[in-house]
Amino acid sequence: NQRKGRCGRTESGVCFRLYEESDFEGRPAYTDPEIKRVGLAGVILRMKVLRLGDIENFPCLDPPQRRAITEGYGVLEELGALGSDGRLTPLGDQLGRLPVDPRLGRMILAAREEGALREVLIIAAALGLQDPRDRPQALQQQADEAHRKFKEEGSDFAGYLKMWAFWQEAKARNRRQTQKLCRDTFLSYFRMREW
Numbered sequence: 001n002q003r004k005g006r007c008g009r010t011e012s013g014v015c016f017r018l019y020e021e022s023d024f025e026g027r028p029a030y031t032d033p034e035i036k037r038v039g040l041a042g043v044i045l046r047m048k049v050l051r052l053g054d055i056e057n058f059p060c061l062d063p064p065q066r067r068a069i070t071e072g073y074g075v076l077e078e079l080g081a082l083g084s085d086g087r088l089t090p091l092g093d094q095l096g097r098l099p100v101d102p103r104l105g106r107m108i109l110a111a112r113e114e115g116a117l118r119e120v121l122i123i124a125a126a127l128g129l130q131d132p133r134d135r136p137q138a139l140q141q142q143a144d145e146a147h148r149k150f151k152e153e154g155s156d157f158a159g160y161l162k163m164w165a166f167w168q169e170a171k172a173r174n175r176r177q178t179q180k181l182c183r184d185t186f187l188s189y190f191r192m193r194e195w
Contacts, residue, residue, distance in 0.1 A: 033062040040072030041102045045081055048088045049096030079106045104128055125195055126160045132191035143186040167192050
Protein backbone atom coordinates (compact mmCIF):
# COMPACT_ATOMS: atom_id res chain seq x y z
CA ASN A 1 0.00 0.00 0.00
CA GLN A 2 2.88 2.36 0.70
CA ARG A 3 4.39 1.67 -2.70
CA LYS A 4 1.05 2.14 -4.42
CA GLY A 5 0.74 5.54 -2.74
CA ARG A 6 4.18 6.59 -3.95
CA CYS A 7 3.78 5.38 -7.54
CA GLY A 8 2.39 8.68 -8.79
CA ARG A 9 4.01 12.05 -8.35
CA THR A 10 0.86 14.09 -7.79
CA GLU A 11 -1.65 11.44 -6.71
CA SER A 12 -1.82 7.72 -5.93
CA GLY A 13 -0.48 5.60 -8.75
CA VAL A 14 -1.25 2.16 -10.07
CA CYS A 15 0.51 -0.82 -8.53
CA PHE A 16 0.74 -4.23 -10.24
CA ARG A 17 1.18 -7.13 -7.82
CA LEU A 18 2.54 -10.42 -9.09
CA TYR A 19 0.16 -12.49 -6.98
CA GLU A 20 -3.59 -12.83 -6.42
CA GLU A 21 -5.50 -10.11 -4.60
CA SER A 22 -6.92 -12.72 -2.23
CA ASP A 23 -3.33 -13.60 -1.27
CA PHE A 24 -2.62 -9.92 -0.62
CA GLU A 25 -5.79 -9.48 1.44
CA GLY A 26 -4.90 -12.56 3.54
CA ARG A 27 -1.51 -11.20 4.56
CA PRO A 28 -1.00 -9.36 7.85
CA ALA A 29 -0.89 -5.57 7.53
CA TYR A 30 2.57 -5.42 9.14
CA THR A 31 5.44 -7.85 9.60
CA ASP A 32 6.06 -9.15 13.11
CA PRO A 33 8.57 -7.13 15.14
CA GLU A 34 12.10 -8.45 14.89
CA ILE A 35 12.21 -9.39 18.57
CA LYS A 36 9.47 -11.94 17.84
CA ARG A 37 11.25 -13.39 14.79
CA VAL A 38 14.86 -13.94 15.88
CA GLY A 39 16.73 -15.93 18.51
CA LEU A 40 17.06 -13.95 21.71
CA ALA A 41 20.42 -15.23 23.00
CA GLY A 42 22.27 -12.18 21.65
CA VAL A 43 19.65 -9.77 22.98
CA ILE A 44 19.67 -11.34 26.45
CA LEU A 45 23.47 -11.35 26.54
CA ARG A 46 23.74 -7.71 25.48
CA MET A 47 21.15 -6.70 28.08
CA LYS A 48 23.14 -8.51 30.78
CA VAL A 49 26.42 -6.85 29.72
CA LEU A 50 24.78 -3.41 29.66
CA ARG A 51 23.06 -4.13 32.98
CA LEU A 52 19.59 -3.41 31.62
CA GLY A 53 17.94 -6.07 33.75
CA ASP A 54 16.15 -9.21 32.65
CA ILE A 55 14.33 -9.35 29.34
CA GLU A 56 11.21 -10.65 31.10
CA ASN A 57 10.89 -7.37 33.01
CA PHE A 58 11.95 -5.03 30.21
CA PRO A 59 9.04 -2.88 28.96
CA CYS A 60 9.07 -4.07 25.32
CA LEU A 61 6.34 -2.68 23.10
CA ASP A 62 5.87 -6.18 21.71
CA PRO A 63 7.23 -8.61 24.31
CA PRO A 64 8.73 -11.86 22.98
CA GLN A 65 7.16 -15.22 23.70
CA ARG A 66 8.17 -17.02 26.88
CA ARG A 67 9.40 -20.01 24.86
CA ALA A 68 11.83 -17.81 22.90
CA ILE A 69 13.18 -16.29 26.12
CA THR A 70 13.72 -19.73 27.68
CA GLU A 71 15.49 -20.91 24.53
CA GLY A 72 17.74 -17.83 24.57
CA TYR A 73 18.75 -18.48 28.18
CA GLY A 74 19.37 -22.14 27.32
CA VAL A 75 21.75 -21.22 24.50
CA LEU A 76 23.68 -18.85 26.75
CA GLU A 77 24.00 -21.47 29.51
CA GLU A 78 25.18 -24.02 26.96
CA LEU A 79 27.85 -21.60 25.71
CA GLY A 80 29.01 -20.92 29.26
CA ALA A 81 27.98 -17.26 29.12
CA LEU A 82 25.57 -17.62 32.04
CA GLY A 83 25.91 -19.64 35.21
CA SER A 84 23.14 -21.90 36.51
CA ASP A 85 21.99 -18.94 38.62
CA GLY A 86 21.43 -16.86 35.46
CA ARG A 87 24.33 -14.51 36.19
CA LEU A 88 26.88 -13.43 33.62
CA THR A 89 30.14 -15.39 33.72
CA PRO A 90 33.53 -13.83 32.82
CA LEU A 91 33.27 -15.68 29.49
CA GLY A 92 29.79 -14.22 29.01
CA ASP A 93 31.15 -10.74 29.64
CA GLN A 94 33.73 -11.26 26.87
CA LEU A 95 31.09 -12.73 24.54
CA GLY A 96 28.75 -9.82 25.12
CA ARG A 97 31.38 -7.36 23.92
CA LEU A 98 31.79 -9.06 20.55
CA PRO A 99 29.49 -7.66 17.83
CA VAL A 100 28.47 -11.11 16.57
CA ASP A 101 26.00 -13.86 17.38
CA PRO A 102 27.01 -15.47 20.70
CA ARG A 103 27.57 -18.86 19.02
CA LEU A 104 30.04 -17.33 16.57
CA GLY A 105 31.62 -15.32 19.37
CA ARG A 106 32.14 -18.50 21.39
CA MET A 107 33.91 -20.07 18.42
CA ILE A 108 36.19 -17.03 18.16
CA LEU A 109 37.08 -17.02 21.87
CA ALA A 110 37.83 -20.74 21.82
CA ALA A 111 39.94 -20.31 18.67
CA ARG A 112 42.03 -17.67 20.40
CA GLU A 113 42.81 -20.13 23.18
CA GLU A 114 43.58 -22.93 20.72
CA GLY A 115 45.82 -20.87 18.42
CA ALA A 116 43.44 -21.10 15.44
CA LEU A 117 42.09 -17.55 15.47
CA ARG A 118 42.86 -16.70 11.81
CA GLU A 119 41.05 -19.77 10.46
CA VAL A 120 38.06 -19.47 12.77
CA LEU A 121 37.65 -15.75 12.02
CA ILE A 122 37.38 -16.65 8.33
CA ILE A 123 34.84 -19.38 9.03
CA ALA A 124 32.82 -17.31 11.54
CA ALA A 125 32.64 -14.41 9.09
CA ALA A 126 31.37 -16.79 6.38
CA LEU A 127 28.73 -18.23 8.70
CA GLY A 128 27.57 -14.73 9.60
CA LEU A 129 26.48 -13.83 6.07
CA GLN A 130 24.62 -15.23 3.08
CA ASP A 131 26.46 -18.03 1.26
CA PRO A 132 28.61 -16.41 -1.44
CA ARG A 133 28.16 -19.33 -3.84
CA ASP A 134 25.67 -18.72 -6.63
CA ARG A 135 23.70 -21.62 -8.07
CA PRO A 136 21.38 -20.33 -10.82
CA GLN A 137 18.48 -22.64 -11.68
CA ALA A 138 19.48 -22.97 -15.35
CA LEU A 139 23.19 -23.55 -14.64
CA GLN A 140 23.19 -25.74 -11.54
CA GLN A 141 25.48 -28.41 -13.00
CA GLN A 142 28.09 -25.84 -14.13
CA ALA A 143 27.90 -24.11 -10.75
CA ASP A 144 28.39 -27.40 -8.90
CA GLU A 145 31.39 -28.17 -11.12
CA ALA A 146 32.91 -24.71 -10.46
CA HIS A 147 32.34 -25.04 -6.71
CA ARG A 148 33.98 -28.48 -6.60
CA LYS A 149 37.41 -26.83 -6.26
CA PHE A 150 36.30 -25.44 -2.88
CA LYS A 151 35.14 -28.81 -1.53
CA GLU A 152 37.15 -30.52 1.15
CA GLU A 153 36.28 -34.12 1.94
CA GLY A 154 34.74 -34.35 5.39
CA SER A 155 34.68 -30.62 6.23
CA ASP A 156 32.57 -27.77 4.92
CA PHE A 157 34.63 -25.46 7.11
CA ALA A 158 37.86 -26.34 5.31
CA GLY A 159 35.99 -25.55 2.09
CA TYR A 160 35.43 -22.02 3.38
CA LEU A 161 39.16 -21.68 3.97
CA LYS A 162 39.83 -22.75 0.37
CA MET A 163 37.27 -20.25 -0.90
CA TRP A 164 38.89 -17.50 1.20
CA ALA A 165 42.34 -18.31 -0.22
CA PHE A 166 40.85 -18.15 -3.73
CA TRP A 167 39.34 -14.75 -2.92
CA GLN A 168 42.63 -13.40 -1.57
CA GLU A 169 44.32 -14.29 -4.86
CA ALA A 170 41.40 -13.01 -6.96
CA LYS A 171 41.15 -9.60 -5.32
CA ALA A 172 44.82 -8.90 -6.09
CA ARG A 173 43.66 -8.32 -9.68
CA ASN A 174 41.78 -5.27 -10.90
CA ARG A 175 38.08 -5.01 -10.08
CA ARG A 176 36.78 -6.00 -13.51
CA GLN A 177 38.98 -9.11 -13.62
CA THR A 178 37.95 -10.06 -10.11
CA GLN A 179 34.25 -9.68 -10.98
CA LYS A 180 34.71 -11.85 -14.10
CA LEU A 181 36.57 -14.49 -12.12
CA CYS A 182 33.76 -14.55 -9.55
CA ARG A 183 31.14 -14.81 -12.30
CA ASP A 184 33.07 -17.67 -13.95
CA THR A 185 33.30 -19.58 -10.65
CA PHE A 186 29.69 -18.82 -9.69
CA LEU A 187 30.55 -16.70 -6.69
CA SER A 188 28.77 -13.48 -5.82
CA TYR A 189 31.32 -10.68 -6.07
CA PHE A 190 29.38 -8.49 -3.64
CA ARG A 191 28.91 -11.22 -1.02
CA MET A 192 32.60 -12.12 -1.30
CA ARG A 193 33.50 -8.46 -0.70
CA GLU A 194 31.15 -8.35 2.29
CA TRP A 195 32.85 -11.46 3.68
